[in-house]
Amino acid sequence: MSGPVLVVVERRGRDPVRSSLEAIGAARNLAGGTGLVAVLLGSDLEPAARIVASLGASKVITVPDRRFDTFHAALWAGAVVSMAQELLVSTIVVAGTTNGRQLTGRLAARWGAAAVSGVTEIASTPEGVLVALRPIFSGRAIQEVRLEGPRRVVGLRPNAFPEPDASGPVGTVEEHPVPELGSTPALGQRIAFEGAAAGAGPDLAEATVIVSGGRGLKAPENFRLLEELAASLGGAVGASRAVTDSGWKPTSYQIGQTGRTVSPQLYIAVGISGAIQHLVGMISSRTIVAINSDPNAPIFKVADYGVVGDLFQIVPALTAEIRKVRGI
Amino acid sequence: MEILVLVKPVPDPETRLRPNAAGTGLDTEGVKWVLAGYDESAVEQALLLKEAIAGSHVRAVAFGPAPRTEEILRSALALGCDAATWAEASGEQALDPLLAAQALAQACSTGPVELVLVGKQALDDEAGLVGPAVAERLGIADYGPVVDLRWDVSAGQFTFARAIEGGLERMTAPAPMLVCLQQAWNDPRTAKLQNVLKARRTAIDRAPALSAPSAPEAAASSARISGFRLPPPRTGAKMIEYKTPQEAAEKLVRLLRDEAKTLP
Ligand SMILES: Cc1cc2nc3c(=O)[nH]c(=O)nc-3n(C[C@H](O)[C@H](O)[C@H](O)COP(=O)(O)OP(=O)(O)OC[C@H]3O[C@@H](n4cnc5c(N)ncnc54)[C@H](O)[C@@H]3O)c2cc1C
Ligand SMILES: Nc1ncnc2c1ncn2[C@@H]1O[C@H](COP(=O)(O)O)[C@@H](O)[C@H]1O
Numbered sequence: 001m002s003g004p005v006l007v008v009v010e011r012r013g014r015d016p017v018r019s020s021l022e023a024i025g026a027a028r029n030l031a032g033g034t035g036l037v038a039v040l041l042g043s044d045l046e047p048a049a050r051i052v053a054s055l056g057a058s059k060v061i062t063v064p065d066r067r068f069d070t071f072h073a074a075l076w077a078g079a080v081v082s083m084a085q086e087l088l089v090s091t092i093v094v095a096g097t098t099n100g101r102q103l104t105g106r107l108a109a110r111w112g113a114a115a116v117s118g119v120t121e122i123a124s125t126p127e128g129v130l131v132a133l134r135p136i137f138s139g140r141a142i143q144e145v146r147l148e149g150p151r152r153v154v155g156l157r158p159n160a161f162p163e164p165d166a167s168g169p170v171g172t173v174e175e176h177p178v179p180e181l182g183s184t185p186a187l188g189q190r191i192a193f194e195g196a197a198a199g200a201g202p203d204l205a206e207a208t209v210i211v212s213g214g215r216g217l218k219a220p221e222n223f224r225l226l227e228e229l230a231a232s233l234g235g236a237v238g239a240s241r242a243v244t245d246s247g248w249k250p251t252s253y254q255i256g257q258t259g260r261t262v263s264p265q266l267y268i269a270v271g272i273s274g275a276i277q278h279l280v281g282m283i284s285s286r287t288i289v290a291i292n293s294d295p296n297a298p299i300f301k302v303a304d305y306g307v308v309g310d311l312f313q314i315v316p317a318l319t320a321e322i323r324k325v326r327g328i
Numbered sequence: 329m330e331i332l333v334l335v336k337p338v339p340d341p342e343t344r345l346r347p348n349a350a351g352t353g354l355d356t357e358g359v360k361w362v363l364a365g366y367d368e369s370a371v372e373q374a375l376l377l378k379e380a381i382a383g384s385h386v387r388a389v390a391f392g393p394a395p396r397t398e399e400i401l402r403s404a405l406a407l408g409c410d411a412a413t414w415a416e417a418s419g420e421q422a423l424d425p426l427l428a429a430q431a432l433a434q435a436c437s438t439g440p441v442e443l444v445l446v447g448k449q450a451l452d453d454e455a456g457l458v459g460p461a462v463a464e465r466l467g468i469a470d471y472g473p474v475v476d477l478r479w480d481v482s483a484g485q486f487t488f489a490r491a492i493e494g495g496l497e498r499m500t501a502p503a504p505m506l507v508c509l510q511q512a513w514n515d516p517r518t519a520k521l522q523n524v525l526k527a528r529r530t531a532i533d534r535a536p537a538l539s540a541p542s543a544p545e546a547a548a549s550s551a552r553i554s555g556f557r558l559p560p561p562r563t564g565a566k567m568i569e570y571k572t573p574q575e576a577a578e579k580l581v582r583l584l585r586d587e588a589k590t591l592p
Binding site for chain 2: 012017072073074077097098099101102103104105106108109110112113114115116117118131133134135136137138139140141142143144145146147148149150151152155183185186187188189190191192193194195203205206208209233234235252257265266280286287288289290300301302303304305306307308309313314316317318320321322325326
């Protein structure tokens with residue numbers, strides 16, 4: 001691998017999103033001595049650029065232009081490919097955010113690069129071939145993909161790579177005029193954002209801990225128990241379809257075949273039986289805990305740790321214990 | 329409106345996965361190929377739009393080998409698509425998302441392109457690469473993951489929401505565009521028997537053969553799948569023995585902290 005590695009950094013507000021920091025961490029290992037360049041697009045980029053420069057990027061390029069404040073894959077891909085060509089980049093690393101997922105294929109087609117997405121592990125061979133692992137079939141199989149060409153785009157899976165620490169030299173921050181974007185198609189407009197309630201904790205897609213509830217909760221107000229447990233862990237709350245179908249929680253909470261697919265470090269399934277349609281949405285979580293009163297519930301077959309018992313007794317005890325050990 | 333929907337044949341979700349002899353892919357012996365997951369939602373969305381927009385027409389497009397690709401196009405026809413285009417490929421070629429995107433873009437551009445619907449990701453390879461790559465090749469905008477897609481007749485534009493981190497981003501956009509569908513939260517319809525029979529007789533159009541990429545282009549853009557394996561089986565949970573809820577909580581927290589190392 002000859003040219004530098006480029007990372008596309010996304011922000012929420014003024015801060016880089018966590019998945020982008022994970023991308024810096026992954027790219028740092030791949031770049032070795034060839035240099036790591038981070039690119040930020042949009043307005044008010046300076047605060048995020050400073051953070052990224054302290055985390056191992058040798059150079060941080062800011063492209064200040066309001067047009068990038070709304071994510072448009074076509075526009076972002078145009079700018080990033082232009083930068084990659086100018087900097088003779090060999091590899092572009094993209095975070096596993098929803099925008100990142102939309103960008104990866106578009107970048108690859110535009111740049112004429114090989115691409116792989118949803119990567120959980122990646123390494124470079126001495127010959128400079130990138131070898132990536134990615135879970136497929138809802139985590140029921142693992143695929144190995146080799147990228148041998150001179151240009152490659154690597155899309156990551158969220159929560160798979162550690163955030164880098166701020167050791168080592170601080171990189172430079174440079175402002176770059178908007179690069180040649182090439183032909184840009186007619187674009188849409190963002191008209192509103194319906195956010196989750198403030199203080200609702202992290203989004204399911206980004207959460208490192210998810211506490212998920214099923215029909216065993218018995219009533220919507222009992223979700224308060226799970227919200228407290230999730231808060232004690234800095235996590236998010238999810239649900240089975242039995243819960244969303246009953247209207248106890250909106251469909252955005254649903255995890256499974258017809259809901260979201262998540263892969264947190266820790267998934268705690270509470271009062272969920274473990275139907276296959278639920279399992280496909282969470283099976284690639286790193287550690288799975290099940291709390292269920294039925295010792296024969298199928299969830300125990302996929303869990304790492306199981307507690308057979310009444311959730312109304314176990315969950316409050318668990319929240320109290322976690323608060324104790326975490327000192328909160 | 330001319331609506332194109334891209335559908336990929338995938339192994340039935342109930343398939344027992346086994347690696348092939350070379351250990352590079354799924355052993356496809358005896359696999360049942362189906363229209364499923366996000367693509368089923370994409371077809372449902374196409375049909376809902378067709379019902380809502382007078383004079384519209386839905387064409388299903390697929391890239392892949394016989395007979396499975398033809399069969400899933402017939403499933404799409406049976407659900408209510410008006411026409412189908414098949415871009416033939418070998419089983420090997422069908423594994424390459426960027427090659428699929430090239431062929432699909434070519435197949436789409438034989439007629440007018442106003443709206444292209446694809447799944448957010450295919451149920452098997454979960455790449456999520458094909459949609460955005462098709463949009464790039466067609467030179468149109470792409471949005472995803474999209475829910476709640478409608479056509480606003482009076483404004484002459486689409487309205488939809490992107491399901492992104494932290495909430496829903498409401499957008500409007502003009503045609504032409506490509507959307508990667510998150511989900512039709514409404515359950516996809518099932519085909520009526522008479523339509524299944526009719527679909528068997530409908531002619532499937534053939535896309536022009538894929539023009540082979542030049543050697544350097546192919547080398548630059550090809551990713552080689554070199555391994556396929558099953559994760560170590562989950563052996564069943566370590567069950568926590570306890571007398572009081574407090575004891576269960578203490579034991580669990582200790583295991584998460586010291587053994588699994590996943591307590592934040
Ligand atoms: C096409 C299709 C798609 C689907 N998609 C999804 C999907 O995306 N996501 C999804 O989740 N499901 C999905 N389902 C539904 C799925 O099959 C199950 O019906 C659903 O997951 C069951 O939800 P549950 O585990 O909450 O409820 P149940 O199966 O009713 O389980 C409740 C559990 O709570 C336990 N319990 C009860 N009381 C207590 C207590 N006091 N303490 C502890 N435990 C208790 C019980 O022992 C039981 O195991 C889908 C189904 C179909 C057919
Ligand atoms: N071979 C194919 N034929 C038709 N459509 C496809 C094919 N491969 C992928 N697609 C479409 O692109 C989406 C994303 O696929 P993938 O990038 O493989 O995850 C699918 O949900 C389909 O809508």
